[in-house]
Amino acid sequence: MESVTWLDKMEKLINSLARIWGTDEFISISKAHISGVSYKTAGDHMIELLEDIAESGVRVRVNATLNPAGMDLKYWSEMGIPKDFAEKQIRLVRAYEKLGIKLSLTCAPYFAANPPKLGETVAFSESSAVIIANSLLGARTNRHGNLEALAAAIIGKVPKAGMLLDENRVPTVKVFVEQDFPNEDYYGLLGIILGEKLSSDDVPLFFFKKQPLFNQLRLLGAALAASGSLALFHVASVTPEAIKNRNFQQELSDIEKITIELNELEEARERFFQEPERIDLIAIGCPHASFREIVVISKLLKGKKIRDDIRFWIFTSRVVRNSLEKRGILKELEKKNVHVFADTCMVVAPIESLGVKGVLTNSSKAAWYIPKFSKGEIRVGIWSIEKILLEFSERI
């Protein structure tokens, strides 16, 4: 293995991708986001591979961030994570760190300082980070596997293809939502249904009656990416490229039109998600909760607390958690039996080894993935945050 350097191999991988995607042009990237960080999903052999790569001295050449790991790096013991898992997880994170990658450990790299801007080319892996960067920020990235994103971060460029090209970012279908959503969880259900109906190359353009909020669109994007592998969507008069292109009126003469009714979304909730018999965990934060979302939960719990027999966990980035701690909000939440964990999430943490068999969440993406990542052992129901707080809180 001495003959070819790791730098050569990374270069070869990027060049091979270009040939697979039928181009010989490349474009520089400003940032990369790398997945494959949880020991639960990556495993021993990923550690082996990454340690070998890091040992060679090769380093990333652009600002690179990491996806969530399988545990809170500081409070893994409080989560109930087994010690042997923790040791392996730490090794895996150290290998990425040695490569010069920032230990952001969040699926929401766009919340950090200096997020990607309109038109900026980046190399993101992790399906929700891709679709949100493309759709809500107007940045440009393809869907990359974790090793591709790593190679791109080391070489500093990607093939000029796919979602980096204007022609692939034009809407292919119009989606009309005539009724207002009662709660934010409907955005996720919308993503799940459309992910089923559309192909991964489709670019839906949504028309809503009321202007959706950023965090509501995050739930939509994460679900579209999870269920249908979509990489981009637009919202008329809301998202940057829709605004820039005047809702694409010029280009859209006779593309397909879909209308979604509320009852379809209710039916999707029944069809896709089996409500658990008992709840072992209420998990919020897929994608990672923003500072504001957590503050809202805290406000909704004024004069109340979560029942003691319930595990209520919110997942977010270390940066957000530190902010909450600094402002005393973390302490307030802990008094109400709400625990905030950083660096990880309910999908990639080994919750099945914590005895969790039933989960309640407001995230369609989490509900979609948890059964798959736990070999069907865990059942997940989707409720809105309001409904969850109503049901599981009590007055203090």
Place this chain on the structure above:
Amino acid sequence: MKRILEYTGEIITPWSGVLRGKALVSKQKISFLGDIDIKTGVIVDPKSDIRGISVRGKILIFRGGRGSTVGASIIYGLKKRGNSPLAIITVETDPVVVAGAIFSEIPMVSKVSEEILMTTNTNDFVEILSLDGKRALIKVFKKWNP
């Protein structure tokens, strides 16, 4: 009596000289994470048409990769343990297998006609040589018993 069938494909990972070996052929896609035992190179997926057989030292000819990107680290791990195939030939080009082959320096040819999966049998003798650095020629030696 012998018959030689010829196929061409794109070189993904280069090699020098002529590669010679016995074919191990699957008509299916392989997910390296889960389908294979890294300690022995044996295919353990119960649904595989080559289950129970080791890929070690063989010219592995299959439809293509599927499944998690972690599969690339399994291919790398196979190579480290001396259990990897001598070469990889695929019809479809999956980035996971490509990454695995490049990182492990396992010779790989892809975008080969699907016909190769129908005509080549496990244990047929195969030769692979580079035509121009970009494309390869694959020769399958069929034994014909009249």
